[in-house]
Amino acid sequence: GSAAGVGGGLVQPGGSLRLSCAASGLTLDDNGIAWFRQGPGKEREGVSCMSMTPTYYADSVKGRFTISRDNAKNTVYLQMNSLKIEDTAVYYCATFPSHYSCGSIITRPSLQTLMLYWGKGTLVTVSS
Secondary structure (H helix, E strand, O other): EEEEEEEOOOOOOOOOOOEEEEEEEOOOHHHHEEEEOOEEEOOEEEEEEEEEOOOEEEEOOOOEEEEEHHHOOOOOOOOEEEOOOOOOOOEEEEEEOOOHHHHHHHHHHHHHHOOOOOOOEEEEEEOO
């Protein structure tokens, strides 16, 4: 199986982008899905997650980003609104066994080792 994230680009502060993560060879409905990002000179961090446990957002994106899933298209989306310069990063989608807690997946970097598949990163640049 594999997953590919697309939809990045250059956007001004305050703007919006929607990232997509399409899976092949695996059914997203059977897996947890998480979005991570790695900004310039920073460690990779969790952004948002959905699985059998409640959807979770990092504090830095709460209220601005929305994760959703289209099972028919086997695709997960990350709608990003009110983008800030500090949102600039390469964004990655990843799948994991759905019984793991989203809150833990996002807040504990060591749990990134649980990811089953990593999508190709997509660059989001927020700049005026």
